[in-house]
Amino acid sequence: MAVLPAAESRTSPIASTTATADLRLAGQRWVALVDINNCYVSCERLFDASLYGRPVVVLSNNDGCVISRSAEAKALGIPMGVPLFQIREQIRRHGIRVRSSNYVLYGELSRRVMALLAEFVGEGEQEVYSIDECFLDLTGHQPRYDLSALGQQIRQRLQQWLGLPACVGIGHTRTQAKLANYLAKKQAHWQGVCDLTALSTGERQALQQQIPVGEVWGIGRQLSRSLNTLGIASVQQLVETPIPVLQRRFGVVMARTVYELQGIPCLSLETHQQPRQQLICSRSFGQLITQLADLQEALNWYVMRAAERLRKQGSCCTLITVMLRTNRHRTQDAQYYPSLTLGTGHPTDDVRVLNRLAQQALSQIFKPGYNYKKAGIVLTGIVAREGATSDLFSAPHPLHSERFMGAVEAITARYGRQAIGLGGSALQDRPWHMASRQRSTNPLMGWVVG
DNA sequence: TCTGGGGTCCTAGGACCC
DNA sequence: TCTGGGGTCCTAGGACCC
Numbered sequence A: 001m002a003v004l005p006a007a008e009s010r011t012s013p014i015a016s017t018t019a020t021a022d023l024r025l026a027g028q029r030w031v032a033l034v035d036i037n038n039c040y041v042s043c044e045r046l047f048d049a050s051l052y053g054r055p056v057v058v059l060s061n062n063d064g065c066v067i068s069r070s071a072e073a074k075a076l077g078i079p080m081g082v083p084l085f086q087i088r089e090q091i092r093r094h095g096i097r098v099r100s101s102n103y104v105l106y107g108e109l110s111r112r113v114m115a116l117l118a119e120f121v122g123e124g125e126q127e128v129y130s131i132d133e134c135f136l137d138l139t140g141h142q143p144r145y146d147l148s149a150l151g152q153q154i155r156q157r158l159q160q161w162l163g164l165p166a167c168v169g170i171g172h173t174r175t176q177a178k179l180a181n182y183l184a185k186k187q188a189h190w191q192g193v194c195d196l197t198a199l200s201t202g203e204r205q206a207l208q209q210q211i212p213v214g215e216v217w218g219i220g221r222q223l224s225r226s227l228n229t230l231g232i233a234s235v236q237q238l239v240e241t242p243i244p245v246l247q248r249r250f251g252v253v254m255a256r257t258v259y260e261l262q263g264i265p266c267l268s269l270e271t272h273q274q275p276r277q278q279l280i281c282s283r284s285f286g287q288l289i290t291q292l293a294d295l296q297e298a299l300n301w302y303v304m305r306a307a308e309r310l311r312k313q314g315s316c317c318t319l320i321t322v323m324l325r326t327n328r329h330r331t332q333d334a335q336y337y338p339s340l341t342l343g344t345g346h347p348t349d350d351v352r353v354l355n356r357l358a359q360q361a362l363s364q365i366f367k368p369g370y371n372y373k374k375a376g377i378v379l380t381g382i383v384a385r386e387g388a389t390s391d392l393f394s395a396p397h398p399l400h401s402e403r404f405m406g407a408v409e410a411i412t413a414r415y416g417r418q419a420i421g422l423g424g425s426a427l428q429d430r431p432w433h434m435a436s437r438q439r440s441t442n443p444l445m446g447w448v449v450g
Numbered sequence B, C: 001t002c003t004g005g006g007g008t009c010c011t012a013g014g015a016c017c018c
Helices: A017-027 A039-046 A071-075 A084-094 A103-118 A147-162 A174-186 A201-210 A221-229 A235-240 A243-250 A252-261 A292-312 A351-365 A403-415 A417-421 A423-427
Strands: A031-036 A056-059 A066-069 A097-100 A126-130 A133-137 A166-171 A193-195 A279-289 A315-326 A339-348 A372-380
Touching (some): A031 A174, A039 A056, A039 A097, A056 A071, A066 A071, A103 A126, A103 A147, A147 A166, A147 A193, A174 A193, A174 A252, A221 A243, A235 A252, A279 A292, A292 A315, A292 A372, A339 A351
Parallel strands (some): A166 A193
Antiparallel strands (some): A031 A133, A031 A166, A126 A133, A279 A372, A315 A339, A315 A372
8 A cells, every 4th residue: 555645755755864764763664575485386396205306397377388497497597487388398308397387285385374474473464465475564573583583483484384495585664575585585695584674774785786676576677677778777776866756757656666675665564455456367278269159158167267256255346348369479360359348237246147248248359260369357346245244354274274185185085196286287178278289198287297 | 719627537558566 | 389367556548527
């Protein structure tokens, strides 16, 4: 949430040094970011010890591209997001182990991680940021404990109890904590925990000098390029640039980022999970789709999935968007990227209503003669369902619950131990998901090379 | 010839994140 | 041959209103 409203920040007095000092005195916080290393690969290793010490990659849906790499795979130069077919030769040459993704497993492990981390802080001091990342407010610990030692304790417990490696970054803001986490991962001498707040100004500046500006949280490829053309290449150079200049050129988001880097919080900890403002369900197809009937069936399934999530968070929606995509990589094909949004008339979570609208939208945008690669729906205009009792705010998943092992057992009982690598291929009974490539003999195993 | 000023809401698109 | 899925926020511009 923005502490700096756009209008006020244009003339914000906190750019001056004295005001900065006041603001820090007013309520400085200590924030940690805990991040599981190579999360999906680390999860796979828990269930297949032969993956330790070897290069491993985990693949996206349809086994399309690489979405997680072990340290060994990174060292071999396997880039993030690379399509599988482009690294076949490297896989063969280096004996890289390959797994399909299994989000049910990762989700359950994530719940365990978050529950364990919750034990280190009080109520309302934990923000689960993503499946493998969590912010902790350590302000209460700060006067009493060495935060680096606490970070080490967190790492050790994750390793001992769950077998998952993690790094911890500590700063006065979330952006600083992210940067610290980057250092903890990149520079071995931190031993997995970097506390930026414990450094002198000179030490911090020297570190920031070494870090490319694109590593900052919120500065992606585009902004990075633009900053570079202005001669701003390192984090330190960014921090030294006057904020009003940056704000005029790049907007309020950039201004917030730089305040955050300076230790002035502009983003607060979101310790209570908010209902989603939009729900997306979309898939790329394993093979190109030309028939309306196949798209109809796919949409039917997306609507069911999305409506399920909608109900789970106690919401209704008022708008539904249907979108189709051809394969942009096939330059020989005619391209078509239509989408259409229809209103529901009244807030609803009724699958039948949503499906009727989705099919109606589809019939309006579908054109024969194209090779469709992807389809999806987006539910927006989300409002709370009247009288809804959302389970969003229910108690965190108990650490020692049986749900986790139950899920793993259910998978292995049904498909065998090897099925831990299921993922996209589990959808093979649906023609619009069927992978066109020849797979290994066990369709649930994904690719196993070497 | 010359055509107010300010506000809200909505949407599309772009940037970012994991 | 083969290229993921699910989110967030911000901005600009148009419609509409008083």
